[in-house]
Amino acid sequence: MSGSNFLGELRRMARTSGAVGGIAARMAGERMFGIRTDRAAHAEDLRTILGGLKGPLMKVAQFLSTVPDALPVEYAEELAQLQSNAPAMGWNFVRRRMTSELGPDWRSRFTAFSQTASAAASLGQVHRATLPDGREVACKLQYPDMPSTVEADLRQLRLAMAVYHRMDNAIQHQEIYKELTERLREELDYEREAAQMRLYALMLAEHPVVHVPVPVPGYCTHRLLTMTWLDGRPLMHRLAEDPPQEERNLIAEALFRAWYVPFYRYGVIHGDPHMGNYQVLSDGSVNLLDFGAIRVFDAKFVRGVIDLFEAVRDHDDAKAHHAYETWGFADLSHEKMDVLNLWARFLYEPLTEDRVRRIQETDDPQFGRAVAEKVHAGLKRTGGVKPPREFVLMDRSAIGLGGVFLRLRAELNWSRLFQGLIADFDEAALAERQRAALTEAGVPAAA
Helix, strand or coil: CCHHHHHHHHHHHHHHHHHHHHHHHHHHHHHHHCCCCCHHHHHHHHHHHHHCCCCHHHHHHHHHCCCCCCCCHHHHHHHCCCCCCCCCCCHHHHHHHHHHHHCCCHHHHCCEECCCCCEECCCEEEEEEECCCCCEEEEEEECCCHHHHHHHHHHHHHHHHHHHHHHCCCECCHHHHHHHHHHHHHHCCHHHHHHHHHHHHHHCCCCCCEECCCECCCCCCCCEEEEECCCCEEHHHHHHCCCCHHHHHHHHHHHHHHHHHHHHHHCEEECCCCHHHEEECCCCCEEECCCCCEEECCHHHHHHHHHHHHHHHHCCHHHHHHHHHHHCCCCCCHHHHHHHHHHHHHHHHHHCCCCCECCCCCCCCCHHHHHHHHHHHHHHHCCCECCCHHHHHHHHHHHHHHHHHHHHCCCECHHHHHHHHHCCCCHHHHHHHHHHHHHHHCCCCCC
16 A cells, blocks of 8 residues: 555545544443433434545445444444535645546537536535537546545445444445445546446336436546536436426436346346436436446346245245245245245235335335344344345345335336336346456456
């Protein structure tokens, strides 16, 4: 590690270690000495600290807030409120980054380049520009010292997870941490993201309700991603206007296809179902953004996902046990599997009913949390479970996308949408489609 990177990590850890250490002290006090602490207030402090940082710890916090009981409920609720937009860096940073990536004459390669960022998120910020051929593009510039930022955040995350695991072992975090580590490091490579963007354009070519930006050759580097500009409105802004039910349904169906056509046809999933990654158009179609967190699964795993759906639908415990083993769960007792089935039924239930309905029919906003708490108590009682790496982004996508469907108040026949994707499922055919698409898009092998 270079000296500058090491110093960057030290600075990063200095800014976050107080918050993580505070969590540890409060949790230890409650557990060992019976000291009651105001965890809700501390959680809000933590959110304030993290929200002001540019880096993956904010992204990880958003992720962990959707994994049942990966963090105490007070922290999860506060971290769930983190927004992807952070204050943008100034023009001096932009000039330095563009010069380092495209050379000192970079301005001559654009006819226009906005000095004001259009968006600023955890790893970089976006500027609108115009190419000499008239194309409007979005240039995503990675913030300085992000490799050291990632490593410092990962060290802090490992500490926080280790502390929590000593307090509560219902969920063993080893594989979750490994998965997050690999995905976050991949997100630093914008050339990889450009290839993954091309992959999504290939996989969704026959679905015009989903629009994917196109990376621009010659304008993309490891730390600069230039792509075609997509016009659209942030989904949250449109929802604030209370659109009609028909439009809500169109948006929900487009998002369903955006996520699950790639998974069930190619074994690929977009692992960041954050509200900031969707834009909507007047016809109900959607723009899908941010292709840094992509997961590729073996065809066997996808078959296991379908098997678990069928097991839930048919109340087939033997098939469910086989599906969990295919996913990578090990040493499952019947009692532990019964607990996992509570979560599986929660996720799959909308897909088992051949009728138009909302994704969750109860009006209780805490219903999902109540199910998660019941699952957590059951896992704790039965000795805990070690989720496999493959489970992590799959579960995040299901929960995150389900939350979007809830906010949309969409009313669709989810069962028919799902059946349309899996009706002709064939492992060998999926594996061949996946190989061909990854090769054509130029997606490198996982690290």
